[in-house]
Amino acid sequence: xxxxxxxxxxxxxxxxxxxxxxxxxxxxxxxxxxxxxxxxxxxxxxxxxxxxxxxxxxxxxxxxxxxxxxxxxxxxxxxxxxxxxxxxxxxxxxxxxxxxxxxxxxxxxxxxxxxxxxxxxxxxxxxxxxxxxxxxxxxxxxxxxxxxxxxxxxxxxxxxxxxxxxxxxxxxxxxxxxxxxxxxxxxxxxxxxxxxxxxxxxxxxxxxxxxxxxxxxxxxxxxxxxxxxxxxxxxxxxxxxxxxxxxxxxxxxxxxxxxxxxxxxxxxx
Amino acid sequence: xxxxxxxxxxxxxxxxxxxxxxxxxxxxxxxxxxxxxxxxxxxxxxxxxxxxxxxxxxxxxxxxxxxxxxxxxxxxxxxxxxxxxxxxxxxxxxxxxxxxxxxxxxxxxxxxxxxxxxxxxxxxxxxxxxxxxxxxxxxxxxxxxxxxxxxxxxxxxxxxxxxxxxxxxxxxxxxxxxxxxxxxxxxxxxxxxxxxxxxxxxxxxxxxxxxxxxxxxxxxxxxxxxxxxxxxxxxxxxxxxxxxxxxxxxxx
Ligand SMILES: Nc1ncnc2c1ncn2[C@@H]1O[C@H](COP(=O)(O)OP(=O)(O)OP(=O)(O)O)[C@@H](O)[C@H]1O
Ligand SMILES: [Mg+2]
Numbered sequence: 001x002x003x004x005x006x007x008x009x010x011x012x013x014x015x016x017x018x019x020x021x022x023x024x025x026x027x028x029x030x031x032x033x034x035x036x037x038x039x040x041x042x043x044x045x046x047x048x049x050x051x052x053x054x055x056x057x058x059x060x061x062x063x064x065x066x067x068x069x070x071x072x073x074x075x076x077x078x079x080x081x082x083x084x085x086x087x088x089x090x091x092x093x094x095x096x097x098x099x100x101x102x103x104x105x106x107x108x109x110x111x112x113x114x115x116x117x118x119x120x121x122x123x124x125x126x127x128x129x130x131x132x133x134x135x136x137x138x139x140x141x142x143x144x145x146x147x148x149x150x151x152x153x154x155x156x157x158x159x160x161x162x163x164x165x166x167x168x169x170x171x172x173x174x175x176x177x178x179x180x181x182x183x184x185x186x187x188x189x190x191x192x193x194x195x196x197x198x199x200x201x202x203x204x205x206x207x208x209x210x211x212x213x214x215x216x217x218x219x220x221x222x223x224x225x226x227x228x229x230x231x232x233x234x235x236x237x238x239x240x241x242x243x244x245x246x247x248x249x250x251x252x253x254x255x256x257x258x259x260x261x262x263x264x265x266x267x268x269x
Numbered sequence: 270x271x272x273x274x275x276x277x278x279x280x281x282x283x284x285x286x287x288x289x290x291x292x293x294x295x296x297x298x299x300x301x302x303x304x305x306x307x308x309x310x311x312x313x314x315x316x317x318x319x320x321x322x323x324x325x326x327x328x329x330x331x332x333x334x335x336x337x338x339x340x341x342x343x344x345x346x347x348x349x350x351x352x353x354x355x356x357x358x359x360x361x362x363x364x365x366x367x368x369x370x371x372x373x374x375x376x377x378x379x380x381x382x383x384x385x386x387x388x389x390x391x392x393x394x395x396x397x398x399x400x401x402x403x404x405x406x407x408x409x410x411x412x413x414x415x416x417x418x419x420x421x422x423x424x425x426x427x428x429x430x431x432x433x434x435x436x437x438x439x440x441x442x443x444x445x446x447x448x449x450x451x452x453x454x455x456x457x458x459x460x461x462x463x464x465x466x467x468x469x470x471x472x473x474x475x476x477x478x479x480x481x482x483x484x485x486x487x488x489x490x491x492x493x494x495x496x497x498x499x500x501x502x503x504x505x506x507x508x509x510x511x512x513x514x515x516x517x518x519x520x521x
Contacts, residue, residue, distance in 0.1 A: 171353035174321055175370040175418065176341040185370070189357050267357040268398045 055239040063236040064244075072244075078221040079210055080248055082138055086145025087206035091199055093146070094153025101154070102161040102187070103179065119155060123147040124212045131217055141213030141221075148209040149202035156201070160194030161187050192267060196260040203252045211245070222248070270454055271297040271320070271422055276329035277479075278315050288479040289315040293329070295473060295482060297422070302448065303456045304465030304488075307475030308517060313458040316480070317424045320456070321347040333422065343371070346420030350427040352411040354399035360410055361386065361395040367418040382417040389413060389447060405436040412444060416451065423448070425457040429464070441468060441497045462517075466509045467497035474516045484516050 007015075037057050043049045044056035051059065064072075101108040126147060131140045164187045172182050214223025222241045229237030278290040289312035297303050307313050318324040320331060322341035331338040333345075346367075354363050364382045368374040386392045389409055399407055408429065415423065429437045429444075445468050448455055459465050465472050469488050476483045486509070494503050 165353070167349060167351045168353045168355070170323070171349060172366075172370060173323060174341070174347035174349070175367040176343075177370045181370055185366075186355070189355070268400075 053235060055235040059236045060240045060243065063234075063240045067237075067240065075221055075225055075241075076244060076248060078138070078218075079214070079223065079245070080252070082141050082210045082213070082221065083145060083203070083206045083248075083252065086142045086209055087149050087199070087202040089142070090146045090149030090206060091153050091195075091202055094150040094198070095157050095195065097150075097154045098157035098161060099183070101158050102183070108158070115151065115155060118151050123151070123209070127212065127216050136217040138218070140217055141210055144213040145206040145209030149205045152205060153198045153202060156198045157191065157194060160191040164190045189267065192263055196256065196263070199256045199260075200253060203249065203256060207245070207249055207252075270299045270334055271456075272332040272335075273320070274330045274332070276316070276319065276331070277327050278312070278319060278324070279327045280315075290319075290326075291479040291481050293480065293482055295485065297454060297456065299454055300452045301454055302468055302470045304469030304472040305456060305458045305475065306460065306462055306465050306472060306513060306517065307480055308477050308519065309460055311475045311478050312480035313460075313475060314426055316475075317347065317426050317456065317458055320422075321345055321424055323347075343418070344421040345424060346415040346418055346422070347424045348411060348415045348426070348428045350431055352399075352404075352407040352431075354407055354410060356399055359396050359398060360391065360402070363399065363410055364395075364414045364417055367414055371418060373418070378417070378419075381419070382413065385413045385416055389443070403436070404432050405440045408432060408440060409443065412447070416447075416453070421454060423453050423455045425455060425459075427459055428457070430459065430461065437464075438498065445497050462510055462513050463501065463506075464497075466506060466513070467500045472509075472513065474513060486512065 040049075040054075041057045044051040044054065101111060123144065127140075127144055130143050130147070134140050134143055168186055168190070169182055172186055177185070210221070211223040211226070214221040215227050218224045222245045225241040226238050226245075229235070229241060273293060273295050276290055276293040278288075280287040280289055293316065295303075305313055305316065315324065319326045320338075322338065322345070333342065355366065358366070361383070364386060365374060365379060368378050368382065383392070383395070386395055391406065391410060391413070394402060394406070399410070402410065408431075412428070429440055432440060441464060457465065457468065466488060472486045472488060474483045474486065475481070488509060490500055490503055490505060494500055500506055
């Protein structure tokens with residue numbers, strides 16, 4: 001190992017220890033997961049729990065296999081697409097609104113109480129209204145997802161913009177920087193981190209919106225499968241869909257995290 | 270080159286008015302190094318901010334080479350206490366920041382900025398990022414960023430006080446030489462009396478708030494005393510210190 005050349009004994013031991021610890025954590029996590037699945041399967045086979053109500057890992061796998069030939073990918077695609085569109089639109093529109101509010105102290109003060117109310121209002125409650133307005137279909141689901149992620153983004157981003165280091169802004173002002181220069185050269189770059197935090201939060205929020213929306217109107221998507229499975233009392237289908245949903249959410253989160261690492265490297269943060 | 274006439278400033282705040290400056294008048298000659306000392310909260314930063322055009326005075330006028338000043342002008346460079354380097358820009362791009370903001374990033378100006386980096390021992394760091402530099406180096410980068418816009422008048426507000434003592438001593442020596450070499454007209458605000466004696470040609474002592482000019486003191490050292498460090502070792506240094514200390518009339 002040539003890279004270890006020139007590293008002192010103590011340093012090497014220290015690095016080894018860190019690596020070891022990481023491995024322990026990963027192994028423990030994996031063991032817990034496997035343990036729970038095995039326990040679930042065993043309890044179901046011993047009839048300690050009722051597999052009809054609680055489902056059972058082996059039956060979930062069977063369901064999964066049979067669903068693959070039965071449009072599963074389409075359902076995943078629909079949910080993923082709705083979520084991505086919802087959270088991208090929510091983040092973009094939310095950020096734009098935050099820019100306007102940062103720009104004008106007057107508008108920001110006028111909007112404050114409205115935003116507070118909108119933020120605490122459960123946006124799902126608007127579901128029926130949205131369906132009536134934009135029609136029952138994917139568009140309604142996307143709007144619900146957007147509504148949920150947008151308001152949080154506005155508040156988060158505005159807060160980040162306002163808390164930009166005032167000394168740096170003052171420095172730029174001494175050079176005669178205009179408001180738009182201050183925004184593009186200082187405030188926005190300082191808040192890349194805030195933006196990615198919003199994106200991460202918004203994935204979760206947008207998924208909530210999409211699943212809730214699919215509960216209400218859809219004919220496709222993981223939310224639809226979950227509701228359908230519940231209605232026909234097929235817990236295997238419900239559980240299988242929920243697990244797939246968790247995997248989809250995790251992958252999306254990792255996607256954003258990857259993008260964030262890339263952006264940070266680009267900006268040397 | 271700079272003339273300040275009957276300057277006054279009253280801040281309007283929620284809980285009333287704060288009179289920060291009252292009838293301040295002085296002149297600064299080309300190439301001169303002016304130190305401004307005064308008790309904390311007396312209005313030193315206010316004075317510099319008004320000269321820099323960041324604040325409107327409540328009364329009085331400012332002239333730079335006989336032209337009346339209002340607002341931010343090209344002729345003035347203002348350096349603050351924190352270096353305010355942008356962490357996501359390389360050193361070179363940080364140095365070019367002022368030119369970029371003023372839309373004067375011509376090839377000659379960029380070359381001048383690189384020349385400054387080169388002269389002051391930072392050229393090899395030009396593609397590094399601020400986080401890779403020490404505090405003293407960062408402060409020098411901030412100074413070069415200000416000098417790159419070729420100001421006629423440089424304002425320093427406690428520009429070195431965020432640094433530790435040793436770095437600060439070394440840096441003031443450095444900066445002094447940079448500024449003398451560029452024949453820069455400078456006004457430096459500090460509450461560090463020794464620092465102002467070691468660098469200034471003239472020291473303006475301000476009173477408690479509202480600040481008035483209590484006294485102006487010409488600082489003269491023998492010909493062979495050239496650098497701030499040498500000044501600190503000269504017997505006259507202590508005399509000046511005592512004089513200013515008496516004027517400041519510090520009570521606890
Ligand atoms: N925006 C403002 N509104 C109201 N009062 C202010 C404002 N800015 C400064 N002041 C007050 O004006 C006075 C002078 O402030 P200034 O910052 O100029 O003092 P200073 O001499 O630079 O102090 P220090 O030595 O602490 O840096 C202080 O009493 C301060 O509280
Ligand atoms: Mg001050």
